[in-house]
């Protein structure tokens with residue numbers, strides 16, 4: 163099933179193979195347009211993969227449910243030991259990159275969190 167009103171079967175079938183499989187970083191999509199982004203987010207959301215990179219930007223979809231293991235101690239530990247891009251997209255990867263830059267550059271870091279009301283901005287900021 164595809165998101166209603168935005169994606170027809172023909173449109174999806176006309177897209178490149180990697181568009182139809184889903185990618186972790188949408189800057190790598192062969193066809194890049196609004197429908198391709200919606201399809202990629204949808205494919206990942208169906209597998210409880212709520213985070214997707216767009217280069218150094220993180221797109222997050224509100225799952226409105228708890229996803230097991232996503233924010234537990236082992237996830238914190240794993241993301242604290244890897245550079246951005248080495249592990250699947252995650253808000254912890256952004257937080258860790260900020261922390262690294264803080265130490266490396268000895269300068270303040272800023273994260274811009276944007277989205278419509280109810281998108282999950284407050285919850286995500288809390289998890290960091």
Ligand SMILES: Nc1ncnc2c1ncn2[C@@H]1O[C@H](COP(=O)(O)OP(=O)(O)OP(=O)(O)O)[C@@H](O)[C@H]1O
Nearest residue numbers: 224225226227228278279280281282283284285286
């Ligand atoms: N990662 C998540 N997992 C499960 N539920 C979530 C998650 N993020 C948000 N939610 C649910 O969505 C609701 C709205 O999220 P949140 O308050 O963070 O939105 P917001 O973007 O800060 O909204 P507003 O701009 O109106 O303050 C939460 O009360 C929670 O029920």
